[in-house]
Amino acid sequence: MRYRVSIEGVERVVDVQVGPGGAVTVSLDGEPVGADVRRIPGGVSLVVEGRVWDVLVGGPAEAMQLASGEHRIVATVESERARSRRKTGATADAGKELRSPMPGRIVKVLVAAGEAVAPDQPLVVIEAMKMENELRATAAATVAAVEVREGQNVEGNVVLVRFE
Secondary structure, three states: OEEEEEEOOEEEEEEEEEOHHHOEEEEEOOEEEOEEEEEEOOEEEEEEOOEEEEEEEEOOHHHEEEEEOOEEEEEEEEEHHHHHHHHOOOOOHHHHEEEOOOOEEEEEEOOOOOOEEOOOOEEEEEEEOOEEEEEEOOOOEEEEEEOOOOOOEEOOOOEEEEEO
């Protein structure tokens, strides 16, 4: 799968191939990257040139939050499939719900049904691998329903909040 990833205004093309048995190969801007990639709860573990990087991933693709140790960044990730849909004018209900980007435990629900939210407003805090991730609104909306409660364990891609 091909992705366009933008971090601090720099766009890179990342190709990810998953082979038989789950082996993952990665190339960056067409150049192979010698990395061992393994999924971990809430993100990935990367081994690059003998250094290990556990990277937690949270939030929507438009404002994906990445955390490794004390480093935090926000990236925009767009798959070629999503890019193609956008170019052809296809629409989806992605803006109508907030989904869990990872398995974890709901620490705090910060909104209620009927509440108006602003772009970038925190909505839910989810804990994964002993790290708390604040999930935020990507646009102004009104909360139609909150589908989770504090203390609840959720899987990845579960609907947390629905919008009108």
